[in-house]
Amino acid sequence: xxxxxxxxxxxxxxxxxxxLHELLPLPVPASIYGILIMLLCxxxxxxxxxxxxxAGKFLVEIMPLLFIPAAVGLITVWDVxxxxxxxxxxxxxxxxxxxxxxxxxxxxxxxxxxGKKQEEAE
Amino acid sequence: MNTFLEExxxxxxVVSLLSYELGTLLKKKWKLGIFNPLLLSTLFTIAFLLIxxxxxxxxxxxxxxxxxxxxxxxxxxxxxxxxNLGILKKNWKAIFAGICSGVLSSLCCILAMALLFGLSHQExxxxxxxxxxxxxxxxxxxxxxxxxxxxxAVIILTGVIGNAxxxxxxKLFRIKNPIARGVALGTSAHAVGTAKAMELGDVEGAxxxxxIAVAGLMTVAAASVFAQxx
Numbered sequence: 001x002x003x004x005x006x007x008x009x010x011x012x013x014x015x016x017x018x019x020l021h022e023l024l025p026l027p028v029p030a031s032i033y034g035i036l037i038m039l040l041c042x043x044x045x046x047x048x049x050x051x052x053x054x055a056g057k058f059l060v061e062i063m064p065l066l067f068i069p070a071a072v073g074l075i076t077v078w079d080v081x082x083x084x085x086x087x088x089x090x091x092x093x094x095x096x097x098x099x100x101x102x103x104x105x106x107x108x109x110x111x112x113x114x115g116k117k118q119e120e121a122e
Numbered sequence: 123m124n125t126f127l128e129e130x131x132x133x134x135x136v137v138s139l140l141s142y143e144l145g146t147l148l149k150k151k152w153k154l155g156i157f158n159p160l161l162l163s164t165l166f167t168i169a170f171l172l173i174x175x176x177x178x179x180x181x182x183x184x185x186x187x188x189x190x191x192x193x194x195x196x197x198x199x200x201x202x203x204x205x206n207l208g209i210l211k212k213n214w215k216a217i218f219a220g221i222c223s224g225v226l227s228s229l230c231c232i233l234a235m236a237l238l239f240g241l242s243h244q245e246x247x248x249x250x251x252x253x254x255x256x257x258x259x260x261x262x263x264x265x266x267x268x269x270x271x272x273x274x275a276v277i278i279l280t281g282v283i284g285n286a287x288x289x290x291x292x293k294l295f296r297i298k299n300p301i302a303r304g305v306a307l308g309t310s311a312h313a314v315g316t317a318k319a320m321e322l323g324d325v326e327g328a329x330x331x332x333x334i335a336v337a338g339l340m341t342v343a344a345a346s347v348f349a350q351x352x
Contacts, residue, residue: 091232
């Protein structure tokens with residue numbers, strides 16, 4: 001029963017996300033609205049953490065698995081990609097690695113820098 | 123036999139789950155970043171469908187119920203985010219700087235490689251939203267006049283690559299801070315990267331999910347400027 005109630009709350013918030021996506025003219029997907037609504041509900045205490053925690057942790061844990069059907073869907077556009085697949089693969093591979101390295105390194109650098117400044121100030 | 127498999131309601135889910143299990147086993151055995159469960163299970167499932175000559179639509183008849191859970195699962199990313207709000211407040215400058223630099227380097231990188239490989243304008247704008255979450259990325263590609271179906275494919279591929287190469291990239295560039303790792307995964311590989319971040323830890327997962335939203339919205343604005351450049 002506990003899980004049913006938790007799951008119901010999560011689905012209801014997902015639904016509210018869909019409603020916002022329908023009503024607002026922004027290119028923001030329902031799931032992003034859903035994150036914001038859930039965060040707001042947790043922060044204000046409308047939804048206490050314990051009333052979504054178990055089902056929520058389960059859903060987050062199985063997340064990688066949920067991408068399999070979409071990833072397998074790559075075969076449906078193979079005909080379109082096929083003539084230039086090698087170039088497309090290189091672009092995707094190189095840019096993904098660069099973005100990951102740059103954003104990670106910059107974040108790490110700024111954290112270290114501000115950490116040092118705080119130590120000096122103290 | 124084939125008609126039975128095509129009509130079965132559970133077959134698609136079972137194939138996906140079994141190949142994921144197989145991917146996890148291989149990963150345990152060879153502890154290599156490339157043996158990524160998501161990457162492997164995708165390849166196994168594709169191989170199986172091709173060998174058994176089963177149409178994607180028929181596979182998806184059952185497998186769609188996995189995709190059905192994606193939105194609720196994404197919504198639940200708010201939980202680790204909520205639990206780590208303190209870290210977020212304390213480090214917001216670094217996090218914002220990291221996401222900004224990631225979004226800009228993504229767009230610059232696509233521009234540079236589009237010039238290098240002589241891509242057409244339409245191909246170029248197809249790739250611009252490649253690092254952001256599918257739902258936002260599709261909108262950007264459509265708006266700029268790209269090939270939306272290729273954009274979706276490239277976004278998924280980006281996620282799978284990011285998910286699979288994260289361990290290697292973090293080792294190579296000595297990115298050790300959990301906050302930095304989370305920002306890097308969410309900014310470069312959206313929700314599929316966040317799935318990896320959740321495996322690394324709660325802080326990584328929280329920052330990664332935040333980065334998806336921020337990087338997505340920043341890209342919406344910046345991509346329309348970059349689209350003018352080629």
